[in-house]
Amino acid sequence: MINSTVELPEALSETSGLFCEADFLYSVNDSGNAPIIYQANYQGDIVEQIKLALTNKDWEAITGDATSFYIADVGNNRGTREQVEIHKVNRRNVNDIVSITLKYAGNDASNNIPYAHDFDSEAMVKYADELLLFSKSWRTGITHIYRVNEAETVQTISPFASIKGLPGVVTGVDFDKRRNKFVITGYKSDPFGNFSTFMAHVSTSFSLLDVWPLKQFKQVEGVCVDNEGFYWFSEEATEDRKASLSRATAKPK
Template sequence: MFKILAFTGVLLATACSSLATDKPGYTVIKQFNLPPELAETSGLYCPDQNSLYTINDSGNKPVIYQLNLLGAIQQQVEIDAKNRDWESLTGDEQNFYIGDIGNNNGKRKVVEIYVFDKKPGNTSISRTLKVSYLYNAINKNEYLNHDFDAEAFVSVDDKLVLFSKSWKSNNLHIYELNKTDLSQKVAPVVTVEGLPGIVTGVDYNKLTREYVLVGYSLHGLGSFSPFIAKMDRRYNLLASYPLVGFNQVEGVCVSPNGEVWISQESSFFSTQKLAKLFLR
């Protein structure tokens, strides 16, 4: 069951910058420091204009956190499932979809997506989708040097669209998954070149019919060059822009009114953040 948290002193604990800052292709409207519980925030989902949802990645509790628009935790629910490497969160009218899809070392034969009914008081998953990649030879994969990792997927109509985290080639592989098949072996429907790094988050803007992606290039321990990008519905890359002033950006979501939110994980050179952007 969701539990209301007393987040005392939120005005003191939450750092906020509301001064709009123009960058090429976008404007940073506001940004906030997230609470310590979300140091490893990894996915972001905003189904309405009043709240956001996020998760932490591997080694953390299997919890979905609901945030207000200041980045403060409002509610949380612990799921009856294991958090092996939760990396992405999306949803539709009925369900959350939690992506236990992280695979940095390339040794997972199967990754999992937990389907969780949004009904109040629920803590049990409805079903688990087990997904394996065609052509994935795990005995040949090396840590951070293969294309069978992922941190980003999104619900679009009757499918889940999964975006690879391609460490080796830096070419984005896109997969379309069925929401109901319990066992799926998938091949890319398209491969996209030209992104400035690996993809860590994605959402679909229904108003513009475009995908919004975030990710980064990794230069060393704690040194990231993050970006935000747009694709059309047919997965053609439209534009990408560096996210100046950010670091390990892990999540993105687009609210029904077109507001773009991004989340940043805590890293060596930065703290966990939430920011609202206007993407031109």
């Protein structure tokens, strides 16, 4: 059930990821935008802009822990990228950045069909001590889960688990510690600008538990869980909608 929705500022019109902490949320914009982490309050107001010495090829997710932010420069809708990157940013010194280069096992960019391949991702979460990447599987509809080794700056990744049965591609993920399950958001879209947006619960063994629609929303891009157990999700601006930030209860009614 949706509790509230507010418009996001123009600076976050292409919001593509969301990370919750006690007092603030953090978001980034996607391809071609400035390399900035936006800190916002829970009313959707930007309170700080953290500019990084990076290039935003296609930032699609942000997560974090007590010491670091993790930014996923992994957008690959067209399938043309042979490799993607995750940037680990020291929260005490944002000039201290370690970039991890990822190659998908089996990815041959010359053979990929735009919007019809599985070597894409828009969702990442720091879960316990693991950094997990969730695929945006256009071709098969089966979401693949990858484990990223923070100790290796160049690595080839293969899925260790998969999620079947989701009604569209995955664009955001977080872990709900209170309920011990993952919360996922995503959508199914068509060339005419129609979106069928959803939220889902997934178990720690990556079994699909339940799915419910977000009927009045379109291009939802990020989701996170706050300290009280509420779910927050961000929506990128589309032709007829402003970018937005919404709060929802954890389970639909």
